[in-house]
Amino acid sequence: MTFNYSAGELQVRGHKISDIAAQYGTPVIIYDEMYMTGMMERYHKVLKSHSIPYSVSYASKAFSSVQMIKLLESQNMELDVVSVGELYTTLAAGFPVEDIHFHGNNKTAEEIEYALDHGVRFFIIDGLDEIDLIEGLASGLSDDDGVNVLIRINPSVEVNTHDYISTGQEDSKFGLSLTNGAAKTAIDKIQKSRSLNFKGIHYHLGSQLDDSTPFINAVTNVYSWLDEHQIDLEILNMGGGYGVKYTEGDVRFPIEEGFDAILNHLKEVTAASGRKLPHVMIEPGRSIAAEAAITVYEVGTIKNIPGVAKYVSVDGGMSDHIRTPLYGAEYEVVPVTESVLDTSVSSHVVGKLCESGDIIGKNKMLPDDLKRGDLLAVRTTGAYHYSMASNYNQMRKPAVVFVGESGVREVIRRQTLDQLIENDVR
Ligand code: LLP
Helix, strand or coil, rough: EEEECCCCCCEEEEEHHHHHHHHHCCCCCEEEHHHCCCCCHHHHHHHHCCCCCCCEEEEECCCCHHHCCCCCCCCCCCEEECHHHHHHHHHHHHCCCCEEEEECCCCCHHHHHHHCCCCCCCCEEHHHHHHHHHHHHHHHCCCCCCEEEEEEECCCCCCCCCCCHHHHCCCCCCCECCCHHHHHHHHHHHHHCCCEEEEEEEEECCCCCEEEEEEEHHHHHHHHHHHHHCCCCCCCCCCCCEEEEEECCCCEEEEEEEEHHHHHHHHHHHHCCCCCCEEEEEEECCCHHHEEEEEEEEEEEEEEEEEEEEEEEECCCCCCHHHHHHHCCCCEEEECEEECCCCCCEEEECCCCCCCCEEEHHHHHHCCCCCCCCEEEEEEECCHHHHCCCCHHHHHCCCEEEECCCEEEEEECCCCHHHCCCCCCC
């Protein structure tokens, strides 16, 4: 674990969390940069060890910011975007456009045009009508190499995760069906088009998956379908979804053994049908960023309802922590300064927003002597926290800080009050 206690104080790489909170205020999201680069290296290492062409494309929806994108570039990562906003952020960071992949189940004409104008030439097609849309907009391009496309399909494999983050099944707004003919129709259409180059298949099975079984089943299903229809591909994109540990009960996706198993299976399947190994792409998001960060809050009102519950309110809430209200996600909540008392008491940690569902964690064991002004840290908040933050109750989005080899630096400043109304007509 990257955030540990030393002399009774939570710290990261030798920096006291309380010092960082004092400097940047609360709520603040604090990332350990080296945890993230370490995760990127692990993906590179295991894929490289199989001597296959590959790329690791970070899903920027997990957490995106100019400094994050610069960090990704320094680690030879490629990058996925799903909106013109994610693309804009990526380009603003100077990320190489040839390494950007455009995803999304409803890319608008404006987004496609913007992406093409800025040099994006790699799209993941997620609907039949999108083929005509991209073809129409790409046909006017002056460069004649065309636009590379994958099609997103549903490999119909079972996954064991929350319904809202399970995506590879037949009944889904994402992807094209292998069984009802949509995927085949898409490939035929692309192969006939003048501006699009069919490069291969993409699927994303779901999130927070803890073993390689669904990935192995997807390879089996996809290659039997490719064999049946005699389709060749250059690129196989297996998506993301590699699980992380939020609480004791969670199992991390075993990156090294998991990819050994998936890639060995891929080698067997391709050899059996006399095919070349494809370029393998993967799209981890959460597993790179989630465990790299904590959110630090200051405790405010504490409400003890005798015989009922103890409520500890903090200075943020569902505006920066939506995963608990939305998915019932569980987190570890710990005091930044260890209590000298040995007694802890079950407490509900809640936010300051006007919703009963504004809960960070129920029944968390926290020091009995916790008081106003103390700091609490919520672990594993590096993915889908800042990126899902809102301004509900006109809350300002928190500050984000990276701790790296060069020390502590702010990478996103806290929103200002002025920014809350900057688009308001006055
Ligand atoms: N590739 C595609 C096409 C995706 O749709 C996703 C996530 C990823 C890659 C990255 O998946 P990851 O490795 O981060 O699990 N808001 C939800 C997560 C939604 C994920 C959607 N797609 C949450 O907070 O759990």
